[in-house]
Amino acid sequence: MSNELVNAIADMREEDALRIVREMVESGSDPMTILDAAREAMAVVGQRYEEGTYFLPELMLAGEMLGQITEIVKPALAKAPEVTRYGKVVIGTVQGDIHDIGKNIVTFMLDVNGFDVLDLGVDVPPQKFVEAIRDFQPQVVGLSGFLTLAFDAMKETVDAIKEAGLRDGVKIMIGGGQVTEEVKTYTGADAYGRDAMAGVSLAKQWVGAK
Amino acid sequence: MEKQLSPDEKLEALWQGVLEKKDPQGNPLQFQSPEAEKAYKERVQRFRDAIEMKKLPDRVPVTVFPSMFPWTSAGMTVEEAMYNYDKCAEVFQKFVLEFEPDVHWGAYAPGPGKFFEILDYKLYSWPGHGVAPEHSYQCNEGEYMKPEEYDDLIQDPTGYFIHLYLPRVFGALGGFQMLPFFPGILEMYGLALSFIPFGLPPVQSTFQALFEAGAEALKWVGPIGGTDGVLATLGFPNILGGFTKAPFDVIGDTLRGTKGIMLDLYRRPDKLLKAMEVLTPLMIKMGIGSAQSTGNPLIFIPLHKGADGFLSDEQFKKFYWPTLKEVILGLIEGGCVPLPALEGFWNTRLEVVQDVPKGKTLWMVDQSDMVQAKKTLGQNACLLGNVPSSLLNLGTPQDVRDYVKNLIETVGKDGGLIVCNGAFFDDAKPENVKAMVDAAKEFGVYA
Incomplete structure (x- = not known):
């Protein structure tokens, strides 16, 4: 499921991505798994932007998807996720x-x-x-x-x-x-x-x- | 039956109108001296020859196309330039006489501050209204058109602007929301019902604001428009006829906003394409209309969201270029000379936009590679540019001289070049701007 989610976000399939997230939440998936997948997808989007295959529409849609996914997952989230930062x-x-x-x-x-x-x-x-x-x-x-x-x-x-x-x-x-x-x-x-x-x-x- | 003029005949008529300029009473313009008259005609011809690429002009034309520089360099704040119309005009005249560009672009940039106040304009912040006195006005990006409103815009763009868009960007035009549906005004029966809104206070106060705004605009255009006349008698033409926009930018700049339009590419591409298709003839009409009313052929088209990095090549070719190209061709059909401005970098678009009829357009180039631009777009169109703002601001006159010399040697040899700043600027060292103009005159003479 989470691989599917990564691909849906990274390939700009917004409706699929949100549907998968809802299904994962309903079936009791760990919200952290969902957020990790979203983050992994964002890295792919960033990479494609760097390579020159993605441009502003993709960056903005990716940002929108991330925001929506965070909203869906938030109620099920016990604590703020910790991320390693450079x-x-x-x-x-x-x-x-x-x-x-x-x-x-x-x-x-x-x-x-x-x-x-x-x-x-x-x-x-x-x-x-x-x-x-x-x-x-x-x-x-x-x-x-x-x-x-x-x-x-x-x-x-x-x-x-x-x-x-x-x-x-x-x-x-x-x-x-x-x-x-x-x-x-x-x-x-x-x-x-x-x-x-x-x-x-x-x-x-x-x-x-x- | 009146004979339909061909596009070339329409264009010729506009150029002849510029050359045989009339005063506001319709009489031949009285030049201040025979030298001024000669210089005026030479300058117009020089520009025209460079644009049309049929024969070399006597030298590379040069112009300064600034934003607030004429006023800031005279020690005036932008606020003063926006509120003191006489001084705004006077300072602009001095600017042209001091820098002596071949053509100037008028003193219209600051605009009448009081007028924007009367209308409670929300789309921009200006000095005293969200911006410091010494700074230029700036656009407040936002989603002024909601995504679910595409159908309204597509069905009836004018109605959409009147009923929905204008009340959002002008606080004083709220009464427009209540106006009747004009295509419903058809027969005697029930007719008076349609006119009830005009009796209501919000609509009446909106019309009051419009009357005041109109009066203020007239007060402003007297000295500002008069400047063009005075400068013409002194030998300095203004050939700018008006402006229009690329349909993608119409939606992306001030309707949906950058984020809105970028999301629409994925979420509602068909609506976006349809809306641009609907706006295209309106943008053509806007350009031709202003060229006819000012009598000047050049129609400025500032280009924004098609620059490098905004869209992929594929997206550019599908969403940005087709309707822009249609606008360009439509303007040419109407006897105008489109002047698109490639703001920022457009290196990856040059091969696409070179697909325009030869000698019919003029392109302002900002930071794109001029050598590359010459090899592509420059084969079909005259390039105007591209002395960088950073150089005009921070360089020395010698740096500017070297830049212009090199520009003329590398891309101006066979014509098709007009020396100019690449981007609109508020701040620069006056001696650098002077060096730009002088260098073009010195190094630009064709043997």
């Missing part, structure tokens, strides 16, 4: 910019690749990044921005992290819209990624994951 990432769209599609894709891809991600949302002031770094203790910080105004906001955020004395404890990656190597240098970030996969491989490299 490391922690704080991510957000910088102050003044309210675009979130790119950031959400990176968040999804980091999550399915084994990172614990704290998403601060959009239009995030530098100080909020600083506080999140203090509280959440991430190894990696991701700054997203679509507009040219984001160049300065990214720089201000990096500066604020520096001033708070937290710069040495984190690696900072930036991305989105018009971001290039020059922008990376200007902002004082450690690296920039052109797409979600680049973000994942930077994060993996920084936390020493394979």
Whole structure:
């Protein structure tokens, strides 16, 4: 059953996937088995996205399926599932910019690749990044921005992290819209990624994951 | 019987109208000097030659197609540009006179702030309304059309916009929900019943808001539209006729939202395809209509959700390109020059979109590989671009000069290139923007 579930999710058969989950719940399957299967399927989806066979429709549908499955399984779940994580990432769209599609894709891809991600949302002031770094203790910080105004906001955020004395404890990656190597240098970030996969491989490299 | 004009005749009429420009009273435009008149005509011709790819223009044309840069670079906030119409117009004129692009695109980008307030516009946040004074307005993505509403949109798009969509994106237009079903207004019997809504307070206050909004739009368009006239007399044409959109983006940007449309590809692909098919003639009509009313041939089409990484090749060919292509061909049929803008990266789409009639379109290129673009799309269409925002913002004038020189040498040799920024920008070093224009004039002369 759980193999069938993995395949249904990974192959984007939403109705089949939800039907299988309901059947498994009704027949008394361990909810953890269901969630493990869902997670395994998410990894397949992430891999297919990396390989260039899956794109936004598949990522978004996979996210939707995962949300629905979690809802179905939740009542039967005794405790929150524990997952081994490579490391922690704080991510957000910088102050003044309210675009979130790119950031959400990176968040999804980091999550399915084994990172614990704290998403601060959009239009995030530098100080909020600083506080999140203090509280959440991430190894990696991701700054997203679509507009040219984001160049300065990214720089201000990096500066604020520096001033708070937290710069040495984190690696900072930036991305989105018009971001290039020059922008990376200007902002004082450690690296920039052109797409979600680049973000994942930077994060993996920084936390020493394979 | 009036003779039907062919597409080429319609296009010719628009270009002639641009060349023989009239003032608002319908008299021939009085140029400020014979030099200004000569420069105006040369600039229009230079653009036209580059687009049509039949003969080389005298040099590579150059333009600046900014977002808020003309105002931010003058030390004005975006908020001021949106609320002080006279100053907005004045600053834009100075911008064109200082940078001297071959054509400009008008001072329409900021728009009238007060007008959006009157309508309680919810689709965008703007300075003072969710965005800081110095920042540009930004779209609030959302699901403004529910998935179960596809059939309403398909059956009657105009009715859908009036009754459902507009009241959602304009807080002041709630009364539209109560309007009668217009195709039901047919016979004398019972007719007055259909008109009852117009007597009710919510509908009346909606119409009040519309009157005020209309008056505000008129107040704004005076100085802003007047700018085009003044700049024309000084030798600087604006050939932008209006805009339209790819049907996929109509649904994905502001109706269903990115997430909504991406899920629809799987959950209701047939409805999505049908809705795009219904919207296609409307998008053609929108472009042709604005070209006819402004008298300018170029119809801008910002392209968003077909970029690299959004869809697979197969999905792009099935969902994005067919209706966009139809819009492009329909505009050409109507005598317009479509100007699609490939925002972001489109490297994987170039071979698909090159399938357009030669010399009839102009494509704005952002970060796609220009050499690749030239080999594919560039065989059939003039490319406009692609000086990067990051370079204009953070580079030096010398960097920009080198970039433009290289661009002209690698893809501009045989024509089919117009030098321009690749993406709309608010912030840049003015000396870099100047360097872009000057470099094109220096290195772009055809022997």
